[in-house]
Amino acid sequence: MxxxxxxxxxxxxxxxxxxxxxxxxxxxxxxxxxxxxxxxxxxxxxxxxxxxxxxxxxxxxxxxxxxxxxxxxxxxxxxxxxxxxxxxxxxxxxxxxxxxxxxxxxxxxxxxxxxxxxxxxxxxxxxxxxYRASYSLYVLAGETRIGWDGDKLSGPADLSVGIAPVQALVDLSRDKGWTVDRAVDTPSALAKLLSGHNLAAILPDLAIAAQAPELTLKLHRLPPPVLTTWYHxxxxxxxxxxxxxxxxxxxxxxxxxxxxxxxxxxxxxxx
The missing domain is CATH 3.40.190.10 (Periplasmic binding protein-like II)
Known part of the structure; x- marks a missing residue:
């Protein structure tokens, strides 16, 4: 064409x-x-x-x-x-x-x-x-028990990571051997993190960046991104x-x- x-x-x-x-x-x-x-x-x-x-x-x-x-x-x-x-x-x-x-x-x-x-x-x-999309690990501001170096995730023995129902994130988490809590959608995964139900969550960076300042101040992003890819x-x-x-x-x-x-x-x- x-x-x-x-x-x-x-x-x-x-x-x-x-x-x-x-x-x-x-x-x-x-x-x-x-x-x-x-x-x-x-x-x-x-x-x-x-x-x-x-x-x-x-x-x-x-x-x-x-x-x-x-x-x-x-x-x-x-x-x-x-x-x-x-x-x-x-x-x-x-x-x-x-x-x-x-x-x-x-x-x-x-x-x-x-x-x-x-x-x-x-x-x-x-x-x-x-559209280039990145997904990162987020924790609550002030959380110091959880670390991420781009390869290994460290934290409490019972650490569960919240994820949205995105199969690429399910596959990645399984390959890493992480225990995950699969939410029904991204807002639900964010809500579970904010409520303390999960200590960490994998969330789309563009969605978090678009949140109100009073909400983003409650979160801390752990670089580097867990996943960077393209939307199709x-x-x-x-x-x-x-x-x-x-x-x-x-x-x-x-x-x-x-x-x-x-x-x-x-x-x-x-x-």
Whole structure:
């Protein structure tokens, strides 16, 4: 898929080039436009990508805007519907083809079977992840019994680490041999940490950074991050098979938009 070039008379730096590319819209995906797009969205807050709200409320946040922009840049005019749902249900609905796209996901082994991802060499393409995400260990401010050096976690013998229902975090914790308390979602994992139910929790750094100052002052982050990876937006396999040109355009443009917003200098590879 070729894109139109934006005219520029100067040689931009890498950051400026990323922003420039994000403004370059591709031509219409001729003959491959779906009539509608059913998009599943996690039902909890992940600021700034997704804002809080009731499950029945309209999904809002940067990610919703980016999805709309990515679809618009394909040149296709289609109806978009967003439905908020728990992660487990969303991945089941994706596998069954009841939704066309699951808006945001961390890649794990199960996702390869449940959905379609840009995988030019049999692995998720980091050059098409749309947002760099990091997850870190957090403890309450003033907690001195727990240590993390990037490899080993030390603390009381009965230490339990709270985690959100993210399979990549489950797998990582299992590999480390950590005892975990799996919360229903990220806000629940944070609440359990704040209440003292867990002495430590693995939480997304972007979500914690977006919290109110009075809350973040209660927390202490233990560097380095436990996990740094890219968010992807997988499609259902039937949808990707029916509309290969459209989904390639969607992945590429979502990558460009998200990286421009983060001021990422790493370019997006065309699928």
């Amino acid at each position: 070729q894109t139109r070039c934006c005219r520029n008379t100067t040689a931009p730096g890498l950051a400026a080039l990323g922003l420039l590319l994000a403004l370059c819209a591709p031509p219409a995906v001729a003959g491959d436009c779906p009539a509608q797009l059913r998009i599943g969205v996690i039902d909890y807050e992940l600021r700034p990508l997704l804002l809080a709200g009731e499950r029945t409320a309209t999904a809002q946040g940067l990610l919703i805007d980016w999805v709309r922009q990515a679809v618009s840049r394909s040149g296709c005019a289609l109806a978009l519907s967003f439905e908020r749902m728990p992660v487990r249900r969303g991945r089941v609905e994706l596998e069954r083809g009841n939704i066309d796209i699951w808006a945001v996901a961390l890649v794990d082994a199960g996702l390869y079977e449940q959905g379609a991802l840009p995988m030019p060499r049999g692995l998720p393409d980091a050059m098409l992840g749309f 937006s997988p499609a259902s396999k039937p949808f990707a098979a029916r509309h290969p040109a459209f989904i390639r355009s969607y992945w590429l443009e979502l990558c460009r938009i998200g990286r421009a917003e983060q001021r990422e200098t790493l370019p997006c590879r065309e699928p």
